[in-house]
Amino acid sequence: GSSIFYSRSGDMGATWSxxxxxxxxMQMEILPEPVFDDKDRLHxxxxxxxxxxxxxxxxSINGEKIFSEPEPVVQVNGNMRGAFFPAIKIVKNNILVVxxxxxDSYNDHLYFTISDNYGVSWGKVQQITSGKxxxxxxxxxxxxxxxxxxxxxxxxxxxxxNMLRGYKLGEKWDENPLKISTTNAxxxxxxxxxxxxxxxxxxxx
Numbered sequence: 001g002s003s004i005f006y007s008r009s010g011d012m013g014a015t016w017s018x019x020x021x022x023x024x025x026m027q028m029e030i031l032p033e034p035v036f037d038d039k040d041r042l043h044x045x046x047x048x049x050x051x052x053x054x055x056x057x058x059x060s061i062n063g064e065k066i067f068s069e070p071e072p073v074v075q076v077n078g079n080m081r082g083a084f085f086p087a088i089k090i091v092k093n094n095i096l097v098v099x100x101x102x103x104d105s106y107n108d109h110l111y112f113t114i115s116d117n118y119g120v121s122w123g124k125v126q127q128i129t130s131g132k133x134x135x136x137x138x139x140x141x142x143x144x145x146x147x148x149x150x151x152x153x154x155x156x157x158x159x160x161x162n163m164l165r166g167y168k169l170g171e172k173w174d175e176n177p178l179k180i181s182t183t184n185a186x187x188x189x190x191x192x193x194x195x196x197x198x199x200x201x202x203x204x205x
Contacts, residue, residue, distance in 0.1 A: 001026070001029065002029055003022070003023045003029055004021065004022040004023065004029050004030075004032045004044070004046060005019045005022070006022060006034070022044065022067060024048075024057075024059065024067070024069070024070050026050075026057075026070070027048065027050075028048050029046050029047075030046060030048070031046055031084065031085070032044055032046045033046070033086060033088055035095075036090075037093075037095075037118055038090065038092060041060055041061055041118070042060065043060040043090075043095070043118075043119060044058070044059050044060070044067065045057065045073065045086055045088060045097075047083075048070075050076070051076070053076050053082040053102075054082045054084050055073075056072065056084060056086055056097070056099050057070040057071065057073065058070060058119050059071075060118070060119055073097055073122055074101070076101075080101050080102070080103065080111065080127075081102035081104075081106070083099045083100070083101045084099065084101070085099060085100040085136070085137065085138070086099040086138075087139050087140040087149070088140075089141070089147075091142050091145075093117060093118055094115065094116050094169055095114065095115040095118065096112075096169060097113050097115075098111070098128070098138040098140050098149055099113075099138070100135075100138060107131075107132060107133060107134050107135075108134040108135055108136050109127055109128075109129045109130070110128050110135050110151055111126065111128065112128050112147075112166065112170050113125045113126070114169060114170055126170075128164060128166070129151075129153075129164070129177075131155060133153060133154050133155040134152075134154050135151050135152070135153050135162075137151055137188070137189060137190060138150070139151070140192065141192045141194050142169070143198075143200070145167070146165055146168075147166035147169065147170050148165055148192055148200055149163065149165070150162065150163050151190060152187070153177070158187070159187055160180075160181045161179070161181040161202065161204050162177035162180065163177060163180050163192075164177050180204075181204065187205070188204060189204055189205055190202060190203070190204040191203050
């Protein structure tokens with residue numbers, strides 16, 4: 001199966017260490033997403049085949065500089081048939097994850113979960129998009145405890161860019177999305193970042 005590799009630079013990219021492998025002995029370990037928390041600890045999120053579906057897993061480096069045993073971020077069951085392509089933000093001890101997953105109808109929807117203890121345990125997964133169409137490619141930013149989520153949606157003729165807000169770090173989400181793109185053409189790969197002077201910047205192509 002596939003394994004995760006990494007390389008470190010201690011001089012801002014001038015030189016790099018020899019590639020090293022991170023492996024957990026699972027059937028497949030792909031699509032790694034590295035994130036550092038406010039205690040400078042490395043967290044790795046990745047997708048792996050588990051049971052009959054792909055799921056999203058999390059591991060972090062402990063005090064002995066050893067990666068912890070990976071645990072699933074979401075429980076894939078019921079009307080959720082897989083989890084992948086996460087958008088991740090860390091706010092103090094809170095790790096916020098919005099991921100893409102397959103629903104009962106095999107449409108792609110977006111799901112939210114949060115850990116309030118640096119990934120030791122995870123809350124219940126909440127489906128935050130609805131309808132008979134696809135919602136893909138999430139990106140999130142956090143400002144003043146509000147999560148700003150942008151993503152692709154094909155409920156109209158073309159793929160458009162929508163936004164949802166999750167208040168109080170995702171305790172409550174907008175019921176209806178705001179459409180960001182207004183062009184009569186397909187829009188892909190949205191990204192959202194905070195900008196100076198209380199601004200948000202969203203890009204897509």
